[in-house]
Amino acid sequence: MSTLDTDVLVVGSGPAGSAVALRLARHGHHVTVVEKRPVPRHKACGDVLTPRSLAELGLLDVDPLTRGGRRVEGVRMIAAGRELIEPWPSHPDLPAHGAVLRRDVLDELLRERVRATGASVLMGHEAVAPVVERGFVRGALLTTADGEREIRSRFVVVADGANSRFGRALGTTRERDWPYGIATRSYWGSPRSDDTWLETRLGIPDANGNPIAGYGWISPVGDGTVNVGIGLLSS
Secondary structure (H helix, E strand, O other): OEEEEEEEEEEOOOHHHHHHHHHHHHOOOOEEEEEOOOOOOOOOOOOEEOHHHHHHHHHOOOOHHHHOOEEEOEEEEEEOOEEEEEEOOOOOOOOOOEEEOOHHHHHHHHHHHHHHOOOEEEEOOEEEEEEEEOOEEEEEEEEEOOEEEEEEEEEEEEOOOOOOHHHHHOOOOOOOOOOOEEEEEEEEEOHHHHOOEEEEEEOOEOOOOOEOOEEEEEEEOOOOEEEEEEEEEOO
16 A cells, blocks of 8 residues: 655645645645545535635635636525515625636636645545544545555645545534535526526425425526525424
């Protein structure tokens, strides 16, 4: 089994993991990012970027609008037969607009920035178990299409989401009494792809006509399609 060495191991290459890797690499640390998926992934509600998200990405020198992101001015809310259009709240430190960019495109844009710093990004490498020495996490056991390998590091950042297999191996659990959210979406061709407003619909009825705890959305992607989805709470 081959072994790699690095200063910092980042598990997960989504926006959180890539942001950490980018900042650390720019400060001179040797960083290795591992991502279990061999190709970029989608996420149900991951295409919308609020002004605060854009501000954070700006600190990383990342502008989604340069990669085909669709600028959006605010939210069109529909509920109980009424419609309300609201621009994003003004803030002295945030842009006055949001954006819509497919999540797989955003993730790959961030990984490009990470690679440009000299950090390593290993796709198709899943961290399945920690390497522990004297009570300290000093790396991870990885599974790949070619078998297993080990990576050793001084520090480990766990950034692969709430369902992290690696995190569970370290003892993280979900509070099953707490509500949880689920979401699904699909892309549809639409003449509203170039809309400049997100649309949300509240008070969506269930099969019996009763409103559910959740909302639907239509996000203009700007490439001829819209992202249509719904998010629900277990409550």
